[in-house]
Amino acid sequence: MPTGVAIRDVREQLFDAAERVLLRDGRNALTSRAVTTEAGCAKGVLHRHFADFDAFLTDFVLDRIGRIDARTGALRGSAGTGTVADNLTAALTALFESAAVAIVGLITARDELRARLRRDLPAGVPVLTEAAELVAAYLVEERDLGRITADADVDTLAAMLIGTAHLLFADRFGTPPEAEGVRRIVTTVLVGVGPRP
Known part of the structure; x- marks a missing residue:
């Protein structure tokens, strides 16, 4: 230019x-x-x-985390509508069809980027931690509505959902999983926390 x-x-x-x-x-x-x-x-x-390339990458990752939050933010607004499994399936698919998997790989591979992100983000793996927090917040709302059991451990469920879905989508060059595969994971993780009669 x-x-x-x-x-x-x-x-x-x-x-x-x-x-x-x-x-x-x-x-x-x-x-x-x-x-x-x-x-x-x-x-x-x-x-x-940008001061250097790692400063650029840090701002890039923070920007993309914001975009991922916006793409999956509809999840909290869906509490009380549809089914819990369908809502989570849609949110996990939206999350992992974005650049999330590639960004996690980038963060894992670059020590300086990871160190800089630690200053701005909570412990854990950036992107995955924020996604787990979002899912946990959604599950709290569903628990409050009685759509999952009152004793459901939402933090553990959220971590299981994010971790398992990440593994499912991790092959960024392969064929993305079908919605039914994602839904199967969601329903398996949610076994036992559905509302009791």
Whole structure:
């Protein structure tokens, strides 16, 4: 891109480019050069907006966590409607069909990125921890509505759902699981916590 030409929403443009590179070519291909080439801008643009590439990646991951929260945020609004299993199946599918799996791999592979994220996020694996918190909050609402048992351990159920679904979706180059496979996991995890007559 020629010098002096303004780029609108440069951060968003760079983040979108990073996601495309990450999803298409994997975490090892995610370099500042690859991102700026994908974004169609000079390499210096990235370094004018971020102290270094790990600072860029930190903001990228935080931005994508926000997007994932927005995509799966409808889950809490679904409490009391449909079935608990259907609501969770839809939310888990939306979560793991996003860039979540690739981002978890990126975080796992980059020590400096992980250290920087620890300053802003709770303990655990970023993306997965936030998703488990969202699922647990939803299950609390369903428990309060009597749609799951009053003694249901929502934190454990949420961790089981997120961990198992992550394993199901982990092969980012394979065929994504069908909704019925996700639903089978959900119904298996929820066995015993349905409302009692």
